[in-house]
Amino acid sequence: MIDVGSFRAQSCRGLSRRSFLRLGAAVPAALGATGLLAPQQTALANAKARAKSTILVWLWGAPSHVDTLDPKPDALAQYRGPFAPIATKTPGVFYSELLPKLAQRSDRYTLVRSNVSTMPGHPDAGTLGLTGFPEKPEPVQPNFGSIIAKHRGHHGSLPPFVMVGTGIPRDVVRKVDGYGGGTLGKLWDPFPVSCSDTGQVSIPALQLLDGLNPNRIADRKSLLGQVDAAERQLKQAGFEDWNRQYQQAYGLLTNAQARAAFDLTQELEGTRDEYGQTTFGQSCLMARRLVEARVPYVQVNWSEYVESITPNCDFGWDTHIYNFEMLQDTHCPIFDRAFSALLDDLERRGLLDTTLVVAMGEFGRTPRINSRAARDHWPQCYFSIWAGAGLPRGRVIGQSDKYGENPVTDPITPLMVGTTMCELAGLDTQARAELNVLNGGRVIHELMS
Amino acid sequence: MRYAVGAIAISLVLSGAAASNADEPRRLTIDGHVKRDPVFAKADGSELIFTMLEKPTQLRLMKLNLKTQQVAAVHPEETRSEFEATVSADGRYLAFVQNRGNLSLALVIKDLAENKQADIPPQGGFSGMHCPAIAPDLSRVIYSYPEDGRQHLFECNLRAEQRRRLVDSEGVNNWPHFAADGSRVVFGSSRDDDYEIYVMRPDGTDARRLTHSPGQDIRPKFSPDGKRIAFTSNRDGNYEIYLMQADGSGVQRLTNNPEQDDCACWHPDGRSLIVVSERKGRHDLYQIAVP
Numbered sequence: 001m002i003d004v005g006s007f008r009a010q011s012c013r014g015l016s017r018r019s020f021l022r023l024g025a026a027v028p029a030a031l032g033a034t035g036l037l038a039p040q041q042t043a044l045a046n047a048k049a050r051a052k053s054t055i056l057v058w059l060w061g062a063p064s065h066v067d068t069l070d071p072k073p074d075a076l077a078q079y080r081g082p083f084a085p086i087a088t089k090t091p092g093v094f095y096s097e098l099l100p101k102l103a104q105r106s107d108r109y110t111l112v113r114s115n116v117s118t119m120p121g122h123p124d125a126g127t128l129g130l131t132g133f134p135e136k137p138e139p140v141q142p143n144f145g146s147i148i149a150k151h152r153g154h155h156g157s158l159p160p161f162v163m164v165g166t167g168i169p170r171d172v173v174r175k176v177d178g179y180g181g182g183t184l185g186k187l188w189d190p191f192p193v194s195c196s197d198t199g200q201v202s203i204p205a206l207q208l209l210d211g212l213n214p215n216r217i218a219d220r221k222s223l224l225g226q227v228d229a230a231e232r233q234l235k236q237a238g239f240e241d242w243n244r245q246y247q248q249a250y251g252l253l254t255n256a257q258a259r260a261a262f263d264l265t266q267e268l269e270g271t272r273d274e275y276g277q278t279t280f281g282q283s284c285l286m287a288r289r290l291v292e293a294r295v296p297y298v299q300v301n302w303s304e305y306v307e308s309i310t311p312n313c314d315f316g317w318d319t320h321i322y323n324f325e326m327l328q329d330t331h332c333p334i335f336d337r338a339f340s341a342l343l344d345d346l347e348r349r350g351l352l353d354t355t356l357v358v359a360m361g362e363f364g365r366t367p368r369i370n371s372r373a374a375r376d377h378w379p380q381c382y383f384s385i386w387a388g389a390g391l392p393r394g395r396v397i398g399q400s401d402k403y404g405e406n407p408v409t410d411p412i413t414p415l416m417v418g419t420t421m422c423e424l425a426g427l428d429t430q431a432r433a434e435l436n437v438l439n440g441g442r443v444i445h446e447l448m449s
Numbered sequence: 450m451r452y453a454v455g456a457i458a459i460s461l462v463l464s465g466a467a468a469s470n471a472d473e474p475r476r477l478t479i480d481g482h483v484k485r486d487p488v489f490a491k492a493d494g495s496e497l498i499f500t501m502l503e504k505p506t507q508l509r510l511m512k513l514n515l516k517t518q519q520v521a522a523v524h525p526e527e528t529r530s531e532f533e534a535t536v537s538a539d540g541r542y543l544a545f546v547q548n549r550g551n552l553s554l555a556l557v558i559k560d561l562a563e564n565k566q567a568d569i570p571p572q573g574g575f576s577g578m579h580c581p582a583i584a585p586d587l588s589r590v591i592y593s594y595p596e597d598g599r600q601h602l603f604e605c606n607l608r609a610e611q612r613r614r615l616v617d618s619e620g621v622n623n624w625p626h627f628a629a630d631g632s633r634v635v636f637g638s639s640r641d642d643d644y645e646i647y648v649m650r651p652d653g654t655d656a657r658r659l660t661h662s663p664g665q666d667i668r669p670k671f672s673p674d675g676k677r678i679a680f681t682s683n684r685d686g687n688y689e690i691y692l693m694q695a696d697g698s699g700v701q702r703l704t705n706n707p708e709q710d711d712c713a714c715w716h717p718d719g720r721s722l723i724v725v726s727e728r729k730g731r732h733d734l735y736q737i738a739v740p
Binding site: 077078081082083084097100166172196197270272273274275276277278279281315318320321322324325328329330333337369370371372373374 | 481482483485502505551552554575576577579595596597598599600619620621623639642643644663664665667683686687709727729730731732
């Protein structure tokens with residue numbers, strides 16, 4: 001028996017009760033060897049892709065670049081902050097003392113210090129950061145993950161674009177419009193999952209199967225009846241994309257390999273320890289499992305995981321107050337441990353050369369300390385981390401000015417980020433043109449050579 | 450600006466470091482959730498209060514009975530995050546930080562005997578108080594609050610009135626803690642560069658720097674007899690608990706854990722510390738003997 005998860009429907013009318021599915025042999029048997037689904041369109045992974053899989057660690061809320069990976073120890077006191085720089089394995093490169101593990105691993109990835117955005121607010125900048133384009137004018141462009149998912153197509157029972165996190169990132173105003181398929185359609189939206197610090201997995205799509213507890217399913221006929229009932233409920237609830245989610249959920253139910261990809265209990269305890277017994281740590285471990293299962297694109301959201309001074313808001317790294325305390329006490333230690341473990345684990349398993357791992361937020365934070373002794377939004381300059389996929393290692397690309405306010409080298413835009421990610425995933429200029437995505441984007445050549 | 454110990458030197462430093470003087474730590478909690486800020490709630494050392502990240506969206510104040518090792522919520526019905534608790538020496542007052550909205554935090558002072566509560570609400574916009582400390586004579590509460598781009602130490606009385614700025618310096622001032630006789634307050638500050646430990650009179654005067662090391666020296670706590678100070682430092686490349694004499698001399702490393710040790714709290718008998726120790730990625734409270 002595999003504990004797949006605990007699910008609580010939150011928004012679908014008539015589907016609000018709690019269920020807990022313990023999946024065993026009964027379910028595949030009841031559904032039949034071929035399952036209930038219509039065959040999915042399947043495409044082979046692009047053989048030219050340097051990145052068979054891509055992991056985007058999305059540091060929602062926007063981490064302070066000057067307190068983490070682009071410290072300015074010689075800046076004036078009103079800019080500098082209280083953290084000391086530490087040496088890294090890259091000669092002459094220093095990080096904040098809050099990230100010692102990443103400093104020890106600087107020879108395994110490339111750091112970009114010249115990312116720029118043009119949007120000062122979270123949802124707008126989130127869309128820009130995830131799609132390469134602003135929300136306006138409409139239509140909203142697709143998430144980089146949706147582009148790669150469509151290029152690769154559905155492969156087996158696992159969705160091609162999985163988003164690990166507690167739903168779509170949002171702040172108090174609204175969610176990020178660019179979270180999903182955009183112009184490519186909802187079929188290429190991410191498949192959301194999340195897991196707790198104890199490794200318990202939640203798959204919201206399986207809310208649709210609420211009531212299909214194997215203990216209540218005697219045979220295939222009974223199951224089909226319940227599916228029909230659930231479908232009627234979904235239609236009444238106005239659930240737009242029930243069909244896709246239904247298919248994906250059933251794919252998980254009927255395929256043991258697919259279910260196993262989400263089962264963190266199959267990991268050695270020592271491996272789970274390495275990532276840290278935090279929600280974000282276990283989410284990064286989930287990403288590695290999904291890469292092993294050949295999911296083309298995984299987006300790990302840092303959202304509700306640790307930003308607990310403001311319940312019910314996905315502020316993430318949005319440290320308008322308590323910047324220094326939160327970075328020191330929670331965010332940096334958790335990120336430092338989990339992201340380092342992810343790199344170690346992928347390397348150890350021989351997956352890093354075929355997996356692109358990128359970590360970034362939607363912008364940076366004000367180099368000048370604000371009136372509340374913290375930092376506000378700063379789209380003019382921030383960082384991104386690039387590892388794997390055969391990219392050169394141990395380098396820093398781009399440079400910011402003496403306060404970290406602006407790049408003094410060529411700026412790296414979100415469109416360039418997305419174009420590079422897609423290029424590494426096998427979408428060359430022609431493929432992007434055929435999908436009519438990332439128009440005008442260029443690859444970050446400095447990163448590739 | 451001085452540079453902290455380089456990360457690549459960490460393994461060398463640790464392998465060459467002197468062995469810990471502490472006896473084998475005693476594990477007090479087993480859930481592994483992220484924890485912070487343990488403080489004794491009773492003078493006989495029978496009960497602790499600490500902050501726990503109970504779920505991703507809530508920090509909760511918990512109490513631990515050290516005899517039974519039972520853990521329970523201090524405010525079981527509370528849905529807002531609460532953290533950084535402190536208890537008066539007589540156990541009557543409990544002060545802590547409470548979330549009141551989006552990035553808005555209040556300072557709450559509860560009179561447990563009278564079941565009354567006073568607070569300093571958020572000041573509008575994004576704002577929040579930090580780390581209250583209650584004077585042993587119950588004359589005041591000192592806390593940290595940011596204004597004008599710096600983070601100062603303020604004081605108020607136990608009715609959360611007569612608010613006054615005590616310490617006005619560059620940088621961040623935080624983690625105030627009273628000596629048991631009320632004659633001094635130890636705190637952390639980045640006024641001179643990175644975080645160091647300072648001591649001052651309770652009225653904010655005569656601030657003196659006690660530590661001089663690269664990296665962070667934070668969260669100082671006076672021993673019950675006022676002769677020593679426990680604090681957290683990453684001077685050796687990793688967060689460990691250190692001890693020093695109250696004048697800053699005789700710095701001694703107490704823990705030697707490849708993961709983080711932090712948030713030291715003296716047992717009332719002065720013979721041990723409660724610390725938050727990260728081991729195998731889990732955060733639990735441990736009791737360690739003090740030499």
